[in-house]
Amino acid sequence: MKSICLVGFMGSGKTTIGKELAKQLHIDFYDTDVEIEAWRKMSIPQIFEKEGEEYFRQYEAEILRKLPTNYAIIATGGGVVERKENRNWIKESLLGVYLKPTFDIISNRLTDDKSRPLWNKQEEEKRELFIRRIPLYEDCVKISIDIKTESTVKETVNTILNSINDLK
Numbered sequence: 001m002k003s004i005c006l007v008g009f010m011g012s013g014k015t016t017i018g019k020e021l022a023k024q025l026h027i028d029f030y031d032t033d034v035e036i037e038a039w040r041k042m043s044i045p046q047i048f049e050k051e052g053e054e055y056f057r058q059y060e061a062e063i064l065r066k067l068p069t070n071y072a073i074i075a076t077g078g079g080v081v082e083r084k085e086n087r088n089w090i091k092e093s094l095l096g097v098y099l100k101p102t103f104d105i106i107s108n109r110l111t112d113d114k115s116r117p118l119w120n121k122q123e124e125e126k127r128e129l130f131i132r133r134i135p136l137y138e139d140c141v142k143i144s145i146d147i148k149t150e151s152t153v154k155e156t157v158n159t160i161l162n163s164i165n166d167l168k
């Protein structure tokens with residue numbers, strides 16, 4: 001089984017859903033954001049502030065390649081798709097799954113969140129980023145899951161598992 005790689009905008013639920021998926025499938029869970037923070041011994045806001053986004057993107061690309069390509073769940077950072085090399089890696093070596101809530105669902109989830117530097121921006125800029133990234137996420141996945149306001153974690157996990165079964 002290829003590792004399942006969850007992609008989607010900040011707050012789409014990759015970390016939350018990924019942990020639950022891994023629990024149900026009894027396989028390991030990895031989160032690129034967590035791996036980067038442990039490796040660099042800095043929080044993401046510190047990396048953005050001290051070193052800048054380009055360095056963060058380099059760490060992200062390196063980490064992604066080191067994670068297991070089989071029998072694992074990988075939650076990525078929302079911007080992993082910014083690099084074409086990462087999109088190609090997800091397409092070729094992993095099973096990409098896109099979690100796709102609307103911008104308004106995300107806004108409701110991430111009110112006052114300070115742990116995501118790119119969410120700490122004006123509304124217009126965040127909406128633009130959300131729209132610009134849609135085709136990038138779509139480019140690297142086999143499965144897209146529409147997330148509704150009322151979608152529970154359990155329901156979303158089941159939808160993902162059913163969609164994977166349908167691929168076979």
Ligand SMILES: Nc1ncnc2c1ncn2[C@@H]1O[C@H](COP(=O)(O)OP(=O)(O)OP(=O)(O)O)[C@@H](O)[C@H]1O
Pocket residue numbers: 008009010011012013014015016017033075076077078079109116151152153156
């Ligand atoms: N039904 C739901 N499914 C997933 N997450 C939810 C749901 N309802 C609320 N949340 C909340 O949304 C917030 C963002 O979720 P999470 O951190 O999993 O997103 P993410 O996609 O990993 O974001 P990032 O790209 O920044 O790492 C969390 O506080 C989580 O508890």
Ligand SMILES: O=C(O)C1=C[C@@H](O)[C@@H](O)[C@H](O)C1
Pocket residue numbers: 009010033044076077078079080115116117118
């Ligand atoms: O959408 C993004 O570019 C980001 C999302 C987060 O998961 C982190 O990877 C970081 O805050 C950048």
Ligand SMILES: [Mg+2]
Pocket residue numbers: 014015016031033075076077
């Ligand atoms: Mg996350």
